[in-house]
Amino acid sequence: MKLTLTINNKKKSFDVPPNRTLMDLLRSQGFWSVRYGCETGDCGNCAVSVDKRAVYSCRMLAAQAEGKSIETFERIGNKKEFQPLRQIFLEFGDIECDYCIPALVLATRALMETRPDPTEDEITDALSGISCRCSRQAYPVDEIRNVIRKMQGDW
Ligand code: FES
Ligand code: FES
Structure with missing residues (x-):
């Protein structure tokens, strides 16, 4: 599925499978500050900012971030x-x-x-x-x- 989101103030478009997590998408783009941890929402190390709220990106599908502003520690x-x-x-x-x-x-x-x-x-x-x-x-x-x-x- 196609989606567009803003990552660190830059608008980007992707074509992703519906089950791809936001964590996986961000890390595939080189945002290594998004840490790979438990993948179950327990360690919090994959946190990113989504519209200025802290979100555990392993528990959010990339598709759910459509149209949102994501900020990582790189920014x-x-x-x-x-x-x-x-x-x-x-x-x-x-x-x-x-x-x-x-x-x-x-x-x-x-x-x-x-x-x-x-x-x-x-x-x-x-x-x-x-x-x-x-x-x-x-x-x-x-x-x-x-x-x-x-x-x-x-x-
Ligand atoms: S990787 Fe542990 S909460 Fe996301
Ligand atoms: S996990 Fe090593 S400093 Fe926090």
């Missing part, structure tokens, strides 16, 4: 305003492989869309579905909250 992660957020995750705990960082940043960004000044509980909740296999996965929510507050000037 978000390169934005200057998100560097402090990325840095917080990188500096925290026992981060070793960086595999989970794109999803963590994208999930935080999606939270900021609806909650510009989120509570610590809201941050914990937003990140709870994303598993990090290297760290102890107790994210530094107070530091994340401080970074979010500082970022609001550029937001």
